[in-house]
Amino acid sequence: MATRPDLTSEQEQHAQALATRMQARVSETVLEMARTLVATSDATLFGDTEFALRDQALGLLGVADTEHLPRKKSGYQGSSIDCPHCRATAAFHGYRERHAESLGGRICCRRAYYYCRSCGHGTAPWDPAVGLTERRLTPAVERLATLTGAVADSFENGAELLAETSGIRLRESTVERTTAAAGKRIAAVLSGDRGLGKSKPWAWHCDAWGRTVGYIALDATGIRPQGRGGVKADGRMAYVGMIFNPLPDRERVFEKLPKPGTSMTARYVSGLYPLSAIQPRLAPLGDASRGWIADVQIALSDGGAGREDLLRDHFGRVEVVILDFFHAAEHLGKLAKAWHPQDEPAAREQTAAWSRLLRDEGGDAMIAVLEEGDIPSSASARSIREEVRTYFRNQCHRMDDPTYEANGWFIGSGAVESACKTVVGSRLKGSGMRWSESGGDAVCHVRALYRSEPSQWQAFWQRDLAA
Numbered sequence: 001m002a003t004r005p006d007l008t009s010e011q012e013q014h015a016q017a018l019a020t021r022m023q024a025r026v027s028e029t030v031l032e033m034a035r036t037l038v039a040t041s042d043a044t045l046f047g048d049t050e051f052a053l054r055d056q057a058l059g060l061l062g063v064a065d066t067e068h069l070p071r072k073k074s075g076y077q078g079s080s081i082d083c084p085h086c087r088a089t090a091a092f093h094g095y096r097e098r099h100a101e102s103l104g105g106r107i108c109c110r111r112a113y114y115y116c117r118s119c120g121h122g123t124a125p126w127d128p129a130v131g132l133t134e135r136r137l138t139p140a141v142e143r144l145a146t147l148t149g150a151v152a153d154s155f156e157n158g159a160e161l162l163a164e165t166s167g168i169r170l171r172e173s174t175v176e177r178t179t180a181a182a183g184k185r186i187a188a189v190l191s192g193d194r195g196l197g198k199s200k201p202w203a204w205h206c207d208a209w210g211r212t213v214g215y216i217a218l219d220a221t222g223i224r225p226q227g228r229g230g231v232k233a234d235g236r237m238a239y240v241g242m243i244f245n246p247l248p249d250r251e252r253v254f255e256k257l258p259k260p261g262t263s264m265t266a267r268y269v270s271g272l273y274p275l276s277a278i279q280p281r282l283a284p285l286g287d288a289s290r291g292w293i294a295d296v297q298i299a300l301s302d303g304g305a306g307r308e309d310l311l312r313d314h315f316g317r318v319e320v321v322i323l324d325f326f327h328a329a330e331h332l333g334k335l336a337k338a339w340h341p342q343d344e345p346a347a348r349e350q351t352a353a354w355s356r357l358l359r360d361e362g363g364d365a366m367i368a369v370l371e372e373g374d375i376p377s378s379a380s381a382r383s384i385r386e387e388v389r390t391y392f393r394n395q396c397h398r399m400d401d402p403t404y405e406a407n408g409w410f411i412g413s414g415a416v417e418s419a420c421k422t423v424v425g426s427r428l429k430g431s432g433m434r435w436s437e438s439g440g441d442a443v444c445h446v447r448a449l450y451r452s453e454p455s456q457w458q459a460f461w462q463r464d465l466a467a
């Protein structure tokens with residue numbers, strides 16, 4: 001239930017007058033609703049009738065809007081304004097009507113129109129002031145179109161989802177362009193240094209020593225781009241960065257545990273930018289003034305080129321960058337297979353034994369085994385052993401798994417890998433899905449924001465804060 005706003009006595013008078021005008025206009029619709037109800041049997045009382053009543057009720061919303069609109073001095077700013085295109089003087093040319101798509105259907109807006117003789121552009125300052133989009137959607141319709149465009153598995157299905165759930169009927173291309181434009185705005189907001197929403201510190205969970213611990217992780221996933229004229233184009237990488245507060249591992253952390261039912265909090269950023277471009281977008285998420293103030297900050301990543309340096313260089317308070325345990329274990333699995341090419345059970349057993357050693361005694365112990373243990377007889381196994389040894393030597397400083405685990409820290413990058421699937425994969429990597437660079441980038445931004453803690457999505461749509 002909406003709370004009743006505080007009105008001045010003058011506003012209250014206006015409200016009473018508006019109500020009288022609205023009542024005169026809606027009585028026919030109200031009667032229609034009554035007829036619909038009376039004609040309904042028990043079998044259709046709910047369901048079909050609910051949808052019919054919803055559409056009629058939305059019509060009332062449209063009536064309310066249109067009754068309210070013409071009384072306002074919509075966008076009149078004096079006899080002339082500065083032309084937003086060329087800065088010359090644009091003169092007032094009267095009031096012009098344009099329609100807009102609102103939650104209550106198509107409404108007609110009459111607003112002040114200015115024309116610039118210098119550059120020939122016409123302008124209605126009211127349109128951007130109330131947040132009408134290029135496709136003439138109100139911000140509420142824009143928000144729902146963006147949501148359905150990003151969560152449905154195609155823009156066509158997004159348009160259907162929108163109609164089914166809200167009664168708003170838009171074309172597929174409108175849903176697509178609206179989603180893309182919102183994605184660009186999200187990217188712009190995130191590349192500024194303010195981030196989104198008010199600073200509300202997170203309740204970081206504790207490690208085994210009772211220190212609060214926050215995590216940052218980074219991963220990439222390939223998507224198929226649109227080829228021009230059937231030409232195959234090279235794949236692009238979508239980066240996914242996240243800051244998250246996972247639930248403590250109850251086998252290692254026993255104190256200051258969160259209440260049962262608490263779920264993981266996370267913020268995501270994602271887009272088709274080069275690795276170097278993710279930092280400014282990730283940074284506001286982790287801004288100390290916005291709650292990224294855990295006692296210990298941990299970065300998790302696979303061994304991907306450049307990622308460790310980025311996490312360390314740009315997030316100065318990161319205490320340790322942990323190499324994903326499962327990536328390291330994968331290398332051991334590959335070596336075990338080459339060592340026992342004909343004997344799958346033996347290879348599995350070997351992988352398990354090495355993984356245990358890595359987890360219990362760390363990267364140094366594993367390197368000792370690779371350097372001092374048996375030497376495989378086949379040349380190919382020897383060459384893979386060399387490869388794995390180099391990898392372990394290069395990554396050893398991030399493989400102190402026994403210490404990390406004793407601290408109650410996570411050593412797997414599963415959270416960001418699953419984010420690659422939920423944020424990017426399920427909308428951008430389905431069969432037959434191909435994306436233009438800007439379209440894919442925009443949808444990554446929308447989905448990352450939507451999957452983030454709910455306050456992020458809401459903050460973005462708060463126009464008085466975003467302005």
Ligand SMILES: [Zn+2]
Pocket residue numbers: 083084085086087088116117118119120121
């Ligand atoms: Zn101009």
